[in-house]
Amino acid sequence: MNIVECADVKKTYQQGKIVVTALGGVSLSIEKGGFVALAGPSGSGKTTMLNIIGGLDSADSGRVTVNGSTLGKMNQSELASLRLHNIGFVFQAYNLIPVLSALENVEFVMLLQGVPPAERRERAKNILDDVGLEDTYNRRPAEMSGGQQQRVAVARAIVSDPAIVLADEPTANLDSKTGQGLLEMMKEMNEKKKVTFIFSTHDKMVMDYARRLVLIRDGLVAGDEIR
Amino acid sequence: MxxxxxxxxxxxxxxxxxxxxxxxxxxxxxxxxxxxxxxxxxxxxxxxxIATLTGHIQVHHKGYRNDPVVENSMIDPEVVKTAMERVLPAGAQWASRVRVNAVANNARHTAGVTFVGIDPAREARISFIGKAVTEGRYLRDDDKYGIVAGKALVDKFETKLGRKIIMMSQDTDREIASRAFRIVGIFEAEMQSTEKQFIFVTKTAAQHMLKLENGISEISIILPDQEGVKQVADNLRAAVPSADYEVQTWRELLPLxxxxxxxxxxxxxxxxxxxxxxxxxxxxxxxxxxxxxxxxxxxxxxxxxxxxxxxxxxxxxxxxxxxxxxxxxxxxxxxxxxxxxxxxxxxxxxxxxxxxxxxxxxxxxxxxxxxxxxxxxxxxxxxxxxxxxxxxxxxxxxxxxxxxxxx
Known part of the structure; x- marks a missing residue:
């Protein structure tokens, strides 16, 4: 069963007077429970693809379906609701809320979902324990290392059991050892919780971990390899 | 959160x-x-x-406000007093006055003033004068020739306690009435203009001088609650003959x-x-x-x-x-x-x-x-x-x- 289906997705950007084609007609299906890397050089369109799948950006044409919902027909509020209940995000720059502690950052999504306080605290603690951050509940992002912050970001992405986690260059700001630890952890979550992971990356280590590697070049799918 | x-x-x-x-x-x-x-x-x-002889409500003879002469006095104030007994709330205080324009003079000076005849006990409860005397004494009911003048007027007249002031005004016969009074008290007020404007004698003395018999110029009323002024004034207006009397609140009396x-x-x-x-x-x-x-x-x-x-x-x-x-x-x-x-x-x-x-x-x-x-x-x-x-x-x-x- 496919959790993401993209058919002839096109996207262009206006840069000054120049029109830049980010996606030139991408068709792609991603199966539920996949551990998929969208790989390619900078400017190839992989982040744009990820943003469109996550409903953060809209396609100019084509059809994108995520977990059964067709994104093109949804307004901003419906897209927000889709992201809240179905999609977790991990960003290259971690993007944690600086005034909240690690525990509160993980709780935040559940707060938006309306999960009762006691339950969301319990679940946040459990997931932080799972990612090896049992000693950092009350630390704020500024008091944590990059690797720890990215683990908190992963914990936040998966704590509410989303159908998909979209990770944009998750290891780009980490050293290779920390990056490998993070990938091991995400792979474990993928296997344990059956969460679909889709990465955009040009990091070879991430490509090596992926069970499916989709190569994107010049806004088109240039290769699709299942390991 | x-x-x-x-x-x-x-x-x-x-x-x-x-x-x-x-x-x-x-x-x-x-x-x-x-x-x-x-x-x-x-x-x-x-x-x-309000304290400077206005009160919350005043009752006058029709026409007195436009022309405050002795002919526009209330000759029979009993009608108003009976109406007040019915209408005024408990705790309300009132006093009747004779109030005419007059000329005060002594050997050296002359000034136009407002000559006020008061009922000393009642007046003390409703206006500033009861507590304003700073030299000498306040008026007594039997003061036939006693007068209380403002400090600024006394200074202007270069006079003092015990000296005489001659008051002149028009009486009910339209003749000039005059009478000598002796200063028994000097009052100080918030404003110097008040000290220069008002001069007080007993109501009986004023009535006698102006040949008013029991006539008065106005009745001033202080209510226990300022909020109810309009309602009480309306009730009083309805209770007195409108052809003869005017009832006004302080807002109408003090338009400025x-x-x-x-x-x-x-x-x-x-x-x-x-x-x-x-x-x-x-x-x-x-x-x-x-x-x-x-x-x-x-x-x-x-x-x-x-x-x-x-x-x-x-x-x-x-x-x-x-x-x-x-x-x-x-x-x-x-x-x-x-x-x-x-x-x-x-x-x-x-x-x-x-x-x-x-x-x-x-x-x-x-x-x-x-x-x-x-x-x-x-x-x-x-x-x-x-x-x-x-x-x-x-x-x-x-x-x-x-x-x-x-x-």
């Missing part, structure tokens, strides 16, 4: 938050404190006006003060708005800065599934806290300022002649009206939140991709 987040966010840049809070504190303080000063001034004017009150009210609300406009720009500016500094965060909120209206609520919650703390401290400071001045007031004696011209008291006691405090707080709070809507909507309109890639 929404409030927790908002609370922590406002302290991310403490200097900026303290600056805008200070602006709100000063704004609220100035609204309430200066409002209390203005109310104090207007209260003083009203109090002086009534106009001042209306101007003060309008000025105060204009002042509130001016202060708020200055403050409002500060609030918008600060909130906008706070929003633009956190564009990436708002992008993150949206990416995580926060709906635009929740982002608006989040930004408004931050303004709410700043406004709450600012108004609370502003209120406390203004109450403390008013409390500090409640004992001695602000003494403006040095400006007495100017104040007198405006009908103001020499000492201003600030007066806090709950209505003014509520309006000031509502203006700051509601308009403060309203002007914060603009930056809040701005924050809610960032698209996630734009916001997350913002540097």
């Amino acid at each position: 929404h409030f927790q987040l908002a609370w922590r966010n406002i302290w991310r840049n403490p200097k900026r938050t303290v600056v805008i809070m200070t602006a709100i504190i000063i704004g609220v303080w100035s609204m309430i404190f200066l409002g209390a000063l203005m109310r104090g001034i207007s209260d003083g004017m009203v109090r002086n006006g 003060i009534t106009a001042y009150l209306a101007i003060y009210d309008g000025f105060m609300y204009i002042w509130f708005i001016v202060v708020f406009i200055a403050m409002g720009f500060g609030i918008v500016n600060t909130t906008l800065m706070a929003v633009f500094e956190r564009i990436r965060e708002f992008g993150l909120f949206k990416a995580l599934g926060m709906k635009p209206r929740w982002i608006i609520k989040e930004v408004l919650a931050e303004s709410f806290f700043i406004l709450l703390i600012g108004t609370a401290i502003g209120n406390v400071l203004s109450f403390l300022s008013v409390f500090a001045l409640s004992g001695n007031g602000i003494d403006l004696s040095a400006l007495a002649s100017g104040l007198e011209f405006a009908g103001m008291s020499r000492i201003i006691y600030p007066a806090i009206y709950s209505h003014d405090v509520i309006v000031a707080n509502l203006v700051v709070f509601i308009l403060g939140l309203l002007v914060s809507v603009y930056p809040a909507v701005k924050a809610a309109r960032f698209t996630p991709v734009e916001a997350l890639t913002h540097t």
